[in-house]
Amino acid sequence: MKAAVIVSPGSNCDRDVQVALRQSAGTDPIMHWHGDADLPDVDLIVVPGGFSYGDYLRAGAVAAHSPVIREVVARANAGVPVLGICNGFQILTECGLLPGVLMRNAGLKFICRDVDLRVEAADTDFTRDYVNGQIIRIPVAHNEGNYFADDETLNRLDGENRVAFRYCTSEGEVTSASNPNGAARNIAGILNEGRNVLGMMPHPERLADALLGGTDGRPMFDGLVEALAAAA
Amino acid sequence: MSEITPEVVAEHGLTPEEYERVLRIMGREPKITELGIFSVMWSEHCSYKSSKFWLKKLPTEAPWVICGPGENAGVIDIGDGKACIFKMESHNHPSFIEPYQGAATGVGGILRDVFTMGARPVANMNALRFGEPDHPKTRHLVSGVVAGIGGYGNCMGIPTVGGEVNFDPSYNGNILVNAMTVGIADTDKIFYSAAAGIGNSVVYVGSKTGRDGIHGATMASAEFDDDSDEKRPTVQVGDPFTEKLLLEACLELMATDAIIAIQDMGAAGLTSSSVEMSDKGGVGIEFDLDLVPVREEAMTPYEIMLSESQERMLMVVKPGREDMARKIFEKWELDFAIIGRVTDTNRLVLKSGGDVVCDIPVPPLVAEAPEYERPWVPTPPPAPLSAEDALASIDTSPIDALATLMASPDLCSRRWVWEQYDHMVMGDTIRRPGGDAAVVRVHGTDRALAITTDCTPRYCFADPVQGGRQAVAEAWRNLTATGARPLAITDNMNFGNPERPEIMGQFAGCIEGMTEACLALDFPVVSGNVSLYNETNGTGILPTPAIGGVGLIDDIRGPMPSAAFAAKDEDIVLIGATEGHLGRSMLIRMLADRDDGAPPPVDLAAERRNGDFVRGLITGGLVSACHDVSDGGLLLAVAKMALSGGIGANLSIPAGRGPALAWLFGEDQARYLVTTLRAEGLLATAKAARVPAITIGRTGGTVLTVGDGNSISLSDLRNAHENWLPSYMAAG
Numbered sequence: 001m002k003a004a005v006i007v008s009p010g011s012n013c014d015r016d017v018q019v020a021l022r023q024s025a026g027t028d029p030i031m032h033w034h035g036d037a038d039l040p041d042v043d044l045i046v047v048p049g050g051f052s053y054g055d056y057l058r059a060g061a062v063a064a065h066s067p068v069i070r071e072v073v074a075r076a077n078a079g080v081p082v083l084g085i086c087n088g089f090q091i092l093t094e095c096g097l098l099p100g101v102l103m104r105n106a107g108l109k110f111i112c113r114d115v116d117l118r119v120e121a122a123d124t125d126f127t128r129d130y131v132n133g134q135i136i137r138i139p140v141a142h143n144e145g146n147y148f149a150d151d152e153t154l155n156r157l158d159g160e161n162r163v164a165f166r167y168c169t170s171e172g173e174v175t176s177a178s179n180p181n182g183a184a185r186n187i188a189g190i191l192n193e194g195r196n197v198l199g200m201m202p203h204p205e206r207l208a209d210a211l212l213g214g215t216d217g218r219p220m221f222d223g224l225v226e227a228l229a230a231a232a
Numbered sequence: 233m234s235e236i237t238p239e240v241v242a243e244h245g246l247t248p249e250e251y252e253r254v255l256r257i258m259g260r261e262p263k264i265t266e267l268g269i270f271s272v273m274w275s276e277h278c279s280y281k282s283s284k285f286w287l288k289k290l291p292t293e294a295p296w297v298i299c300g301p302g303e304n305a306g307v308i309d310i311g312d313g314k315a316c317i318f319k320m321e322s323h324n325h326p327s328f329i330e331p332y333q334g335a336a337t338g339v340g341g342i343l344r345d346v347f348t349m350g351a352r353p354v355a356n357m358n359a360l361r362f363g364e365p366d367h368p369k370t371r372h373l374v375s376g377v378v379a380g381i382g383g384y385g386n387c388m389g390i391p392t393v394g395g396e397v398n399f400d401p402s403y404n405g406n407i408l409v410n411a412m413t414v415g416i417a418d419t420d421k422i423f424y425s426a427a428a429g430i431g432n433s434v435v436y437v438g439s440k441t442g443r444d445g446i447h448g449a450t451m452a453s454a455e456f457d458d459d460s461d462e463k464r465p466t467v468q469v470g471d472p473f474t475e476k477l478l479l480e481a482c483l484e485l486m487a488t489d490a491i492i493a494i495q496d497m498g499a500a501g502l503t504s505s506s507v508e509m510s511d512k513g514g515v516g517i518e519f520d521l522d523l524v525p526v527r528e529e530a531m532t533p534y535e536i537m538l539s540e541s542q543e544r545m546l547m548v549v550k551p552g553r554e555d556m557a558r559k560i561f562e563k564w565e566l567d568f569a570i571i572g573r574v575t576d577t578n579r580l581v582l583k584s585g586g587d588v589v590c591d592i593p594v595p596p597l598v599a600e601a602p603e604y605e606r607p608w609v610p611t612p613p614p615a616p617l618s619a620e621d622a623l624a625s626i627d628t629s630p631i632d633a634l635a636t637l638m639a640s641p642d643l644c645s646r647r648w649v650w651e652q653y654d655h656m657v658m659g660d661t662i663r664r665p666g667g668d669a670a671v672v673r674v675h676g677t678d679r680a681l682a683i684t685t686d687c688t689p690r691y692c693f694a695d696p697v698q699g700g701r702q703a704v705a706e707a708w709r710n711l712t713a714t715g716a717r718p719l720a721i722t723d724n725m726n727f728g729n730p731e732r733p734e735i736m737g738q739f740a741g742c743i744e745g746m747t748e749a750c751l752a753l754d755f756p757v758v759s760g761n762v763s764l765y766n767e768t769n770g771t772g773i774l775p776t777p778a779i780g781g782v783g784l785i786d787d788i789r790g791p792m793p794s795a796a797f798a799a800k801d802e803d804i805v806l807i808g809a810t811e812g813h814l815g816r817s818m819l820i821r822m823l824a825d826r827d828d829g830a831p832p833p834v835d836l837a838a839e840r841r842n843g844d845f846v847r848g849l850i851t852g853g854l855v856s857a858c859h860d861v862s863d864g865g866l867l868l869a870v871a872k873m874a875l876s877g878g879i880g881a882n883l884s885i886p887a888g889r890g891p892a893l894a895w896l897f898g899e900d901q902a903r904y905l906v907t908t909l910r911a912e913g914l915l916a917t918a919k920a921a922r923v924p925a926i927t928i929g930r931t932g933g934t935v936l937t938v939g940d941g942n943s944i945s946l947s948d949l950r951n952a953h954e955n956w957l958p959s960y961m962a963a964g
Contacts, residue, residue, distance in 0.1 A: 009473075009476075009477055009565065012389020012476065013389065020659075054473025055473075109379070109651075110653075110654070111651055112650075112651055112652070141654045141656060206657075211673070212656070212660075
């Protein structure tokens with residue numbers, strides 16, 4: 001599998017994703033500078049977390065206009081899998097690949113902690129190594145993770161089974177107490193219509209190594225490698 | 233009529249005697265820019281004029297020390313060709329005036345100190361002290377400082393892995409914000425500040441220079457009064473995004489061989505960086521100030537030289553490499569300007585609009601900076617406090633006392649704080665905040681660093697010598713409890729007005745105690761910072777020599793116990809002697825509203841013996857959990873291990889050990905708790921090593937039981953422990 005990680009000024013989880021991809025794929029992803037619109041042919045594009053452009057204007061708003069993002073949109077529309085994590089999710093909503101926006105956390109504070117997620121759509125390249133209803137524990141670390149969209153959009157996301165993960169209790173109940181940031185319908189991650197673009201606030205790359213306290217994030221990278229190796 | 237009147241001299245914080253010295257060095261009346269430069273270079277903050285005499289006493293050497301105090305940060309060898317570079321620095325006064333920006337730029341400043349030496353920062357820590365919770369400003373200050381620290385570190389993508397927070401009325405008008413950064417570099421790629429190569433270009437990179445922070449160093453060298461809020465314009469404004477770009481650009485350039493010398497612009501900005509580079513290199517520097525990138529129009533030479541705008545660096549670049557260097561900074565969208573050159577004159581010469589506005593001989597500016605051996609009086613020894621006296625007014629069961637302490641401002645959970653810090657980014661945080669020390673893997677290796685910050689100011693106030701020892705010993709103990717070999721410390725000396733003999737006595741006492749501990753524990757000081765004049769309206773803070781310690785875990789594939797109970801049905805063994813020392817304890821502070829007696833004595837030989845023994849147990853794989861015993865004593869340590877592991881415990885109180893409360897809450901030093909399945913063998917080994925050890929209970933269940941049936945459920949205990957800080961902050 002050949003993957004590319006998009007590096008913008010202010011990306012800071014680019015190396016973390018690189019490590020997780022290397023662990024699952026056995027090869028290094030291409031670290032692609034945002035200013036270079038000439039993106040090589042790859043099987044997977046990851047837009048990593050961080051504070052692209054310092055989150056100035058709005059989180060992800062400036063990076064969404066980077067030269068390479070136009071190409072990322074074109075590839076996504078052509079069916080290439082695109083994974084946006086945290087600031088990457090924010091960029092994917094800003095550039096229109098995913099609906100809705102990420103607003104400031106309801107508690108108005110940055111929040112970094114492990115959260116429980118319920119897997120809602122295990123039928124994608126990203127989630128094939130999970131099963132529907134599985135509870136996984138991976139961290140969030142963000143200031144703007146409060147997912148918002150109008151009711152029509154939310155109904156559509158639900159109706160088309162495009163919510164990939166929801167915040168939940170350790171028993172899998174979707175409650176307001178288990179919602180760390182006020183996200184609508186406890187949404188932690190969503191898919192595009194083609195199910196080849198996933199944006200999520202939690203960081204699967206941060207718990208893909210037992211030494212760091214958990215491996216629930218690893219199946220995402222393992223699954224992508226399996227799916228894309230099979231496709232190639 | 234001279235523009236340098238006695239009033240102007242006084243406004244610059246120089247005494248008449250110091251000004252006489254300026255006149256002698258210059259051989260004429262200084263111009264205003266020159267006076268400004270003397271003023272900041274001779275400020276307490278930059279010159280260490282009151283503390284230098286004492287700092288020289290601290291041990292700074294060990295075989296693993298690559299660079300001790302005097303550079304931007306300390307450097308130690310951690311094997312495999314890697315060096316650990318670290319330092320702690322205060323940003324107290326700015327944080328009190330404008331907590332978010334003050335704390336944020338404190339983090340930014342210490343990050344630059346570390347990456348200017350060639351290290352990629354891998355962890356941030358901090359040591360915070362606030363006024364009493366009921367003080368009207370405290371909530372606002374806690375909120376702003378925590379958000380500022382998080383805001384800067386999170387955006388930079390450097391994990392903030394731990395720290396400490398205390399509340400005490402002595403900090404009501406003068407909080408302490410001490411920030412520490414730890415970085416990793418290759419031992420053959422460490423960068424220093426000495427300029428060299430006559431004619432070489434001096435390059436300015438980073439943000440543009442604005443009018444912010446002018447005279448910040450001078451402000452930081454004066455006491456506060458009721459009008460301190462008016463000093464807000466002297467606080468700098470941070471831009472972590474630019475600093476992230478500066479970090480990446482510097483590291484990219486450092487991977488080439490273009491840099492001869494590099495120095496960040498911290499306190500006193502362009503002045504201190506250029507003087508430092510020139511003095512260390514034994515050369516002169518000449519700038520054309522018209523070439524300095526500025527943010528505002530019509531900035532005077534004085535303003536340009538004294539600005540403390542953030543996110544700037546000064547470098548000397550090899551001839552012919554300027555264009556390559558420029559391209560790297562342009563890629564990162566940062567300013568890059570050749571503003572001058574290295575000369576053979578040993579003078580700092582500044583030109584503006586074609587005129588020479590400054591021409592100072594650098595060697596005397598540095599070497600003849602004032603140095604005072606201020607008068608001091610030793611702190612009178614406190615009257616000891618017997619357990620009987622201490623407990624006379626306390627009629628509480630051990631469990632009720634525990635619940636009170638666990639929910640007290642100083643001992644409650646700090647989760648509310650560290651959940652605002654990204655403590656996992658960079659993917660190497662093995663041990664997260666909330667335990668003894670944080671553990672961070674050295675990226676791509678099987679080694680890890682243990683990192684801690686420690687100080688118990690109420691001990692230092694009562695007995696500076698014992699308090700100084702204890703701060704160092706506790707840092708050493710916290711590192712030891714992770715299985716790490718403690719290697720070195722950075723110190724952040726926060727004290728009141730040094731012109732008062734009793735304050736200098738506190739300083740001298742703490743230095744004496746720290747020196748003894750550093751020597752006994754092979755734990756040298758490699759970097760540090762002094763913050764004096766932490767007073768408001770004549771009332772000083774508790775003496776606070778904050779210690780940042782770093783240790784090394786040689787193999788993360790080996791045994792690494794957690795600070796949490798790991799399994800049920802294990803024996804809990806207490807290592808170290810328990811006398812039930814209650815002087816200055818949290819127990820009497822919280823339950824008898826008193827803060828008297830002598831602090832617990834620190835027996836350094838016992839510290840060493842017990843700690844080395846515990847480290848042996850850990851590396852030998854004999855223990856499943858290990859935690860040091862400190863504030864609040866034995867029962868607090870047990871309760872924290874139980875909560876972190878979600879496993880209860882049943883403790884017995886041994887007979888013939890004096891009052892139960894003294895046994896359970898005494899703050900005797902040199903102690904650790906471990907859990908093991910092989911208690912018998914462990915106790916025998918301890919006996920042979922002449923290390924006191926006793927089995928005090930067993931893990932299991934979901935309840936903590938002490939003695940005969942006095943118990944509390946973990947969920948009640950957790951609520952008590954977790955709720956205080958969030959409730960307090962929400963009540964504002």
